[in-house]
Amino acid sequence: MLHSYMQGLAIGFSLIIAIGAQNAFILKQGLKKQYVFWLCAICAASDSILILLGVLGFSQLVESHPEIVNGAKYLGATFLTVYGAQHFLQAFKTSSSLAPSEKNETKLLKLVLICLALTWLNPHVYLDTVVLIGSISTKFESTAVYFAIGAITASWVFFFVLGFGARYLLPLFQSAKAWKVLDLIIGVVMWGIAISLLL
Template identity: 75%
Template structure:
């Protein structure tokens, strides 16, 4: 049982650590110290649901209905292009950069909706959590739940470490230039993922 849990944890951590749209968003919110707990909880809850869906057999539905992934692919690419464009705009606009000492007027609901969109409109999330983890879980016929809990634990640890650990990078982000560079990098990540979805 413990072995199944640890293997689920290792696989979950290896998949979640890849640089992606969701992680970039959590990092930026952590740097801004804005709704970090709630953003992390949205990511964790989403991952937990997707992992359980995969382990409980939803991966078979997705494999037999590839059009579901296709719809998510184009919706996700459209959203990522738009979101990436916003970051490029911020990167080249001197008046819109948030310094750590400044207030951000963005509302919690808006941030949560963006986080949900970055998560649920990204087909890679389904392929990693539902299909891949769901497929691997079939090797643990009598310990699927433990395997799933291991992967979910990895999600909890990673997102809270990323969100709340980002504040240790704040000395680097005391200047507007650093925020411009971050926005530019996030824009590249968003557009890179969007391009990979439709090419």
């Protein structure tokens, strides 16, 4: 039981820790201190649902109906291209008022929609959670639920540590240049993922 939980925890962390669309988004919102709790909760809850679906056997459904992933692939690539372009535009703005306290606060609904799109339109999320974790869970048979709980725990811990821990990086983001660099990095990450989806 504990072994299954720890295996799920380890695999969950290994999959989620790589820089991705969700992580870059949460990092920036954490730096801006905008609705961090709700956005972290949405990412973690979404992962939890997908992990449970994978463990419950939906990985076979996804594998037998590749059009599900293909649909998400093209929608996701389009969204990431537009979202990445927005960050590139922000990076090249001439305005110097980029300190976190001076940034205009984005409405919660808009951020929630972006967060949901970054999660549910990203095929990598399905492959990591539903397919990969779902497939690995079959090795644990009667203790698969504890494996799932471990993977889910990793998701919740990671997103909340990233979101609320970002504020400790604020001293690095007191200049406009640092925010421009962050926007450039996020733009590159978004476009990189979009290209990888289409290749």
